[in-house]
Amino acid sequence: MAQSEKPLHTLAAHEIAAAIASGETTCEKVARSCLARIAAREPVVKAWAFLDPEQVVADARAIDQHKERGPLHGVPVGIKDIIDTADMPTEMGSPIYCGHQPFADASCVSLLRSAGALILGKTATCEFAGATATVTTNPHNPAHTPGGSSSGSGAAVADFMVPAALGTQTGGSVQRPSSFCGTVGYKPTFGIIDTTGVKPAANSLDTVGLLTRSVEDAELLSRVLTNSTKVAWLKDDAKLRVGLSRTYAWDSADPATRDAVEDAARRLAQAGIAVKDVTLPSSFGDLIETREIINDYERARGMAFEWRTARDTLSPGLAKTIENGLTITRERYADAQIRVERLRRELDGLFADADVWLTPTVHGEAPKGLSFTGDHRFQSIWTQLHNPAVTLPTHAGPNGLPIGIQLVAPQYQDAKLLTAAQFVFRKLGPGPRVQV
Amino acid sequence: MAQSEKPLHTLAAHEIAAAIASGETTCEKVARSCLARIAAREPVVKAWAFLDPEQVVADARAIDQHKERGPLHGVPVGIKDIIDTADMPTEMGSPIYCGHQPFADASCVSLLRSAGALILGKTATCEFAGATATVTTNPHNPAHTPGGSSSGSGAAVADFMVPAALGTQTGGSVQRPSSFCGTVGYKPTFGIIDTTGVKPAANSLDTVGLLTRSVEDAELLSRVLTNSTKVAWLKDDAKLRVGLSRTYAWDSADPATRDAVEDAARRLAQAGIAVKDVTLPSSFGDLIETREIINDYERARGMAFEWRTARDTLSPGLAKTIENGLTITRERYADAQIRVERLRRELDGLFADADVWLTPTVHGEAPKGLSFTGDHRFQSIWTQLHNPAVTLPTHAGPNGLPIGIQLVAPQYQDAKLLTAAQFVFRKLGPGPRVQV
Numbered sequence: 053m054a055q056s057e058k059p060l061h062t063l064a065a066h067e068i069a070a071a072i073a074s075g076e077t078t079c080e081k082v083a084r085s086c087l088a089r090i091a092a093r094e095p096v097v098k099a100w101a102f103l104d105p106e107q108v109v110a111d112a113r114a115i116d117q118h119k120e121r122g123p124l125h126g127v128p129v130g131i132k133d134i135i136d137t138a139d140m141p142t143e144m145g146s147p148i149y150c151g152h153q154p155f156a157d158a159s160c161v162s163l164l165r166s167a168g169a170l171i172l173g174k175t176a177t178c179e180f181a182g183a184t185a186t187v188t189t190n191p192h193n194p195a196h197t198p199g200g201s202s203s204g205s206g207a208a209v210a211d212f213m214v215p216a217a218l219g220t221q222t223g224g225s226v227q228r229p230s231s232f233c234g235t236v237g238y239k240p241t242f243g244i245i246d247t248t249g250v251k252p253a254a255n256s257l258d259t260v261g262l263l264t265r266s267v268e269d270a271e272l273l274s275r276v277l278t279n280s281t282k283v284a285w286l287k288d289d290a291k292l293r294v295g296l297s298r299t300y301a302w303d304s305a306d307p308a309t310r311d312a313v314e315d316a317a318r319r320l321a322q323a324g325i326a327v328k329d330v331t332l333p334s335s336f337g338d339l340i341e342t343r344e345i346i347n348d349y350e351r352a353r354g355m356a357f358e359w360r361t362a363r364d365t366l367s368p369g370l371a372k373t374i375e376n377g378l379t380i381t382r383e384r385y386a387d388a389q390i391r392v393e394r395l396r397r398e399l400d401g402l403f404a405d406a407d408v409w410l411t412p413t414v415h416g417e418a419p420k421g422l423s424f425t426g427d428h429r430f431q432s433i434w435t436q437l438h439n440p441a442v443t444l445p446t447h448a449g450p451n452g453l454p455i456g457i458q459l460v461a462p463q464y465q466d467a468k469l470l471t472a473a474q475f476v477f478r479k480l481g482p483g484p485r486v487q488v
Numbered sequence: 489m490a491q492s493e494k495p496l497h498t499l500a501a502h503e504i505a506a507a508i509a510s511g512e513t514t515c516e517k518v519a520r521s522c523l524a525r526i527a528a529r530e531p532v533v534k535a536w537a538f539l540d541p542e543q544v545v546a547d548a549r550a551i552d553q554h555k556e557r558g559p560l561h562g563v564p565v566g567i568k569d570i571i572d573t574a575d576m577p578t579e580m581g582s583p584i585y586c587g588h589q590p591f592a593d594a595s596c597v598s599l600l601r602s603a604g605a606l607i608l609g610k611t612a613t614c615e616f617a618g619a620t621a622t623v624t625t626n627p628h629n630p631a632h633t634p635g636g637s638s639s640g641s642g643a644a645v646a647d648f649m650v651p652a653a654l655g656t657q658t659g660g661s662v663q664r665p666s667s668f669c670g671t672v673g674y675k676p677t678f679g680i681i682d683t684t685g686v687k688p689a690a691n692s693l694d695t696v697g698l699l700t701r702s703v704e705d706a707e708l709l710s711r712v713l714t715n716s717t718k719v720a721w722l723k724d725d726a727k728l729r730v731g732l733s734r735t736y737a738w739d740s741a742d743p744a745t746r747d748a749v750e751d752a753a754r755r756l757a758q759a760g761i762a763v764k765d766v767t768l769p770s771s772f773g774d775l776i777e778t779r780e781i782i783n784d785y786e787r788a789r790g791m792a793f794e795w796r797t798a799r800d801t802l803s804p805g806l807a808k809t810i811e812n813g814l815t816i817t818r819e820r821y822a823d824a825q826i827r828v829e830r831l832r833r834e835l836d837g838l839f840a841d842a843d844v845w846l847t848p849t850v851h852g853e854a855p856k857g858l859s860f861t862g863d864h865r866f867q868s869i870w871t872q873l874h875n876p877a878v879t880l881p882t883h884a885g886p887n888g889l890p891i892g893i894q895l896v897a898p899q900y901q902d903a904k905l906l907t908a909a910q911f912v913f914r915k916l917g918p919g920p921r922v923q924v
Contacts, residue, residue: 138793155588162792243825244818246789248688256679280818353682356598357574382680382716386900389679397833464822 060085062488065127065215065269072126079126079170083112086128086172090213096194098187099208101133102140103173112170124276125168130208130217133174134181135260136249137161140171144251145179145186145201148362158249160218160260160277167276172214175204178425180355181220181253184367185425190232191486192453196418199229200425205263206233210445210454211486216264216273222253222347224414224431226261227443227458232418232426234445234454234483236473238262238270241464242438245277254350256389257435267442267474274466283467286475294320294476295330295406297460300337301429306416312447312455313412316480320410323479330402330409336433338391343432345380345388352377396437396463403462408472413458417449430458440466442473446480454483496521498924501563501651501705508562515562515606519548522564522608526649532630534623535644537569538576539609548606560712561604566644566653569610570617571696572685573597576607580687581615581622581637584798594685596654596696596713603712608650611640614861616791617656617689620803621861626668627922628889632854635665636861641699642669646890647922652700652709658689658783660850660867662697663879663894668854668862670881670890670919672909674698674706677900678874681713690786692825693871703878703910710902719903722911730756730912731766731842733896736773737865742852748883748891749848752916756846759915766838766845772869774827779868781816781824788813832873832899839898844908849894853885866894876902878909882916890919 060082063071071077087105094100108128115126136142136154143149156162161171176186178201188203190196191211198207202219206229209217219226221239230237238261245260252258260277262270271283286292296317302310321327352359352374358366359374366374403409412430419426434441440463443456459476461469496518499507507513523541530536544564551562572578572590579585592598597607612622614637624639626632627647634643638655642665645653655662657675666673674697681696688694696713698706707719722728732753738746757763788795788810794802795810802810839845848866855862870877876899879892895912897905 138797149591152591155585156793157796159789159792162796163789166792166796241822243692244822246688246691246786246792248691248790249793252682252684255682255684278818278821279814279816350682353595353599354684356595356602356682357592357685360593360598360602361574378715380715382714382902385714386677386680390900464826466818 059488061089062212063215064266065124065264066272068127068215069124073121079115080109080112082126083108083128083170086214093211093213097189097191097207097211099175099204099211099213101143101174101176101204108172115168115170118168122166122168123272124164126170127168127216128170128172128214129164130172130175130205130214131161132202132205132217132219133177134220134251135161135218137171137174140174142174145177147365148358154249156249159246161249163277175208175217177201178203179367179370180251181222181225182370182373183425184369185423189422190418190453192234192484196420196453197232197422197425199232199418201225202229202263203425206230206235209235209263209265212488216262216269219261219263220250221259221261221431221435222257223428223435226263227413227431227441228426228428230263230443230445231413231454231456234485235263235265236267236270236445237443238274239435239441240274240466241440244466252354254347255354256346256350259435267470267477270442271470280467283471286471290475292325292472292475293406294325294327295409296327297330297332297409297411299332299411299430299433304415304429305412308449308455309412309414309416313410313457316446316457317410319480320476328405330406333398335398336395338395339433339436342388342392343436345385346392348373348377349380349385392436399437400462407461407468409460411458411460413443413456417451417453417455434460438463440469442469444473444477444480445483446477447483452484495924497525498648499651500702501560501700502708504563504651505560509557515548515551516545518562519544519564519606522650529647529649533625533627533643533647535611535640535647535649537579537610537612537640544606544608551604551606554604558602558604559708560600562606563604563652564606564608564650565600566608566611566641566650567597568638568641568653568655569613570656570687571597571654573607573610576610578610581613583801584794590685592685595682597685599713611644611653613637614639615803615806616687617658617661618806619861620805621859625858626854626889628670628920632856632889633668633858633861635668635854637661638665638699639861642666642671645671645699645701648924652698652705655697655699656686657695657697657867657871658693659864659871662699663849663867663877664862664864666699666879666881667849667890667892670921671699671701672703672706672881673879674710675871675877676710676902677876680902688790690783691790692782692786695871703906703913706878707906716903719907722907726911728761728908728911729842730761730763731845732763733766733768733845733847735768735847735866735869740851740865741848744885744891745848745850745852749846749893752882752893753846755916756912764841766842769834771834772831774831775869775872778824778828779872781821782828784809784813785816785821828872835873836898843897843904845896847894847896849879849892853887853889853891870896874899876905878905880909880913880916881919882913883919888920
C-alpha cells in the first residue's frame with residue numbers, strides 16, 4: 053500500500069510532516085482522521101483526559117494557514133495530563149485539579165507548538181504520575197492494563213489515535229506503557245528535555261519522554277525539543293556492539309520477558325551484530341533501596357501543597373508514599389543520592405565494550421485487570437542512573453500482548469542510542485499491532 | 489538590652505519562635521512590629537512586590553489561634569516573587585505575570601506554612617530572577633543597588649522588615665544581595681530544597697536559598713524545609729580547618745573584597761583556627777564558559793512559553809540570553825554538562841585537608857546606581873558545582889557598605905557548613921548594620 057493510500061491516522065509523525073510539507077495532505081485532514089479514529093475507539097480505550105474535537109479542527113485550520121513551517125508542521129501530538137497547557141485543562145489525574153486551567157504551556161508543549169505541532173488533547177495519567185490507575189484500557193485487550201503512569205499516551209499512540217505523545221518517567225512511566233501497549237518509548241538522558249510546567253513527581257528523577265510508533269519519530273520530536281543535530285541512521289552492515297545486561301532483577305521476570313530479550317540477542321547475533329554478556333555489579337542492587345528513599349523524600353516535598361490542603365482526596369497509596377517521605381531525614385536522602393552518584397560513575401566504565409545494552413523493559417506482558425499498572429523494577433534502574441533508554445515493541449507474550457525490549461546507552465549518548473534502536477528495530481521487526 | 493526590650497521586628501527568627509512559644513509575645517504583635525517597620529521604610533527601600541497589611545494581621549491572628557505548634561510558629565517570612573503562593577499574586581518581576589494568581593503554594597512555601605510560619609508578603613525580584621533590576625534600593629544607601637536577583641529578600645531582611653526570606657540562586661542571586669545588603673545568605677546543596685512551584689531560570693542550577701540575619705536562622709528554616717537533624721554548634725575551642733580559596737577570579741575583585749577575605753583569614757588564624765591556602769586547579773576556569781552555555785540553553789527552554797507568546801515584553805537583556813540559548817545545540821550543552829560533572833568529581837578530592845573553604849562572595853561592595861545588580865563570577869562557581877555556600881556579612885567597604893565573605897563545603901555537607909559558618913561569624917562579628 054503506497055503511503056498516500058494509508059489512512060492518515062496510521063502514518064508516522066515524520067510521514068505526516070512530509071505529506072503536509074509536499075501539499076499531499078493538510079493538517080485538517082490529518083486531524084479529522086485522528087478524530088474519527090478516536091471517536092470509534094475512545095469508548096473502549098479511554099485514552100483522553102481532555103479532547104475538544106471542534107477546537108482541534110479550528111486549530112488545525114489555523115496551522116494550515118501559517119506561513120512559517122516548522123519541522124512538525126501539522127503533526128498531531130497528545131500531551132500527558134500532568135503537563136501544563138495554556139488552552140486546555142491539566143487535571144493531573146486527581147480531583148484536586150478538576151478543571152484546573154494553567155496560565156502557561158509547559159516548555160515542551162511550547163517548543164512543539166513553535167515547531168508547528170497540533171496539540172490534539174490531553175492523555176490520561178495515573179494520579180500525579182504515580183501508581184493509582186486511570187480508566188484507560190490496553191488497546192490490544194481492554195481487560196488488561198495499558199501500564200502507567202503515561203497510560204493514555206501509550207494507549208492513544210498504540211491505537212493509532214495520534215502518532216506521538218509526551219509522557220514522563222520517574223520510575224518506569226514511559227517504558228512500561230510502551231511495552232504493554234506496543235509503542236516505541238524513548239526516555240532521554242535526564243535533564244535534556246526541560247521540565248518547566250510539568251508537575252513534579254520526584255525532581256531528581258522526572259524525565260519527559262516520547263511515545264511514538266517509530267524510532268524516527270522519537271528522533272524527530274526530540275530534535276525539536278533539544279535542538280540536537282539530525283542523526284545519520286546506521287547502514288545495514290553497521291558494526292554495532294550490543295551488551296546483554298540481564299540485571300539483578302532478571303530472575304523476577306516472566307519467562308515471556310526473558311524469552312523476548314534472549315530471542316532478540318540471538319537474532320541480532322545471527323544478523324552479524326556483536327552481542328556480549330555484560331554483568332551489572334552487585335553494588336547496583338542498592339538502587340532498589342535508593343529509589344524508594346529518593347522518590348518518597350522528593351514526592352513528599354513536591355506534593356507539600358496538596359498534602360497540606362487536600363490530603364483526604366489523595367489515594368491511599370500516594371498518601372502512604374508521602375507519609376513515608378516525610379519521615380525520611382535529609383541525611384538519609386543525601387546518603388542515597390551520594391550512593392546513586394557513585395553508581396553513575398561506576399557505570400561509565402562498564403560501557404567500554406558496547407555501544408548500547410540490551411535489557412528487559414518490564415517483567416512481562418500487561419497484567420489482566422486495570423488497577424495494577426505494573427512495576428518499575430527494570431525501568432527505574434536507568435531512570436535513577438539518568439541514562440537514556442528506548443523500548444522497542446518487538447515481541448509478544450503468551451496472551452498475544454506486546455512485550456518490549458529495552459536498549460540503554462551512556463548518559464548524553466542519546467544520538468547513538470536512537471541510531472542503534474532504529475537499526476535493531478529494523479532487524480527484529482515489530483511485535484503485535486492494534487488492528488486499524 | 490534584654491531580648492524582651494528589643495523591638496520585635498529586630499529579633500531573629502529563632503528568637504521570635506521562642507518568644508511566641510513561651511507566651512512572651514504573639515504572632516500578631518510580631519507582625520504589627522514588622523508592618524510598622526515596613527510602613528516607615530518601604531517608600532525608600534521598595535522591597536515588596538506584594539504586601540497586604542490587613543491580610544497579614546488576619547493571618548497572624550489565625551496563627552495565634554492554632555493549637556498545633558510547629559518550629560516556626562508565628563515567624564514572619566518573605567517570599568521571593570518567582571515562588572508561587574496560593575493566596576498572593578506571583579508576578580515574576582515581569583508584566584507578563586501582572587496580577588497572576590497561582591493555584592498552589594510552592595513546596596517551600598507550603599512546608600513553611602506547615603511549620604507555622606506567617607507568609608508576610610512577596611519580595612521584589614529581578615525579571616524572572618535574571619539580571620534586569622527591580623526598583624528595590626540598598627537599605628544602607630538608596631543610591632546603591634541591593635544586588636539581584638533576590639533583591640527584595642536581601643533588602644527586607646537587612647532592613648529588619650522581616651527576619652527571614654526565601655531567595656533563589658541560579659548564578660549568584662542569594663549570595664550577592666546578601667553581601668551587598670549585609671545578610672547571611674545560605675545556598676544549600678543543589679536539590680535538597682524542593683523547587684516545585686518556583687519559576688525555573690535554569691533547571692540544573694536553580695537553588696532555593698535563605699536570607700537571614702543569623703546562621704542559626706538559616707539552620708532553623710533549612711531544617712523545616714529538608715527535615716534535617718538539628719546541628720550541634722561548635723564550641724569555642726573547636727578545631728576547624730579552613731582552606732583559603734582565592735579562585736581564578738581573585739584578580740578581578742576590588743581591593744575591599746580581597747582585604748575582607750584576607751582579614752578574615754588572618755583573624756581566624758589569630759583565633760587559633762588552621763587556615764591554609766588551597767588552589768582551584770586551572771581546569772575550573774572552564775566554569776566561565778560552561779555557565780553561559782548551560783544557563784542560556786536551559787533559560788531559553790524554561791522560557792519557551794513567554795518567548796512564543798510575549799517576547800516583546802521581555803527586557804532586551806533577557807531576550808538576548810534566550811536568543812543565544814536557542815542557537816546552542818544539545819551536543820554543545822551535553823558537552824558542557826559533562827565538563828562540569830568532571831569538575832565536581834575533581835573537587836571532591838580537593839577538600840581532603842579542610843572542613844570549609846573561605847572565598848570571596850562578590851567583587852566588591854554594592855555599586856552605585858540601581859540598574860546593575862552586580863556580577864556572579866564568584867558565586868556561580870559554587871552554584872554550578874552544586875556545593876552549599878554561606879555568605880557572612882562580616883566586613884565593610886570604602887563607602888561603609890557591607891562586604892560579605894563566603895564559606896563553601898563539599899556537596900551535601902550542609903550541616904558542617906552551617907556549624908562552621910556560625911563559628912566563624914561568632915569569631916569575626918558582624919559588619920555594618922542598618923539602623924533600626
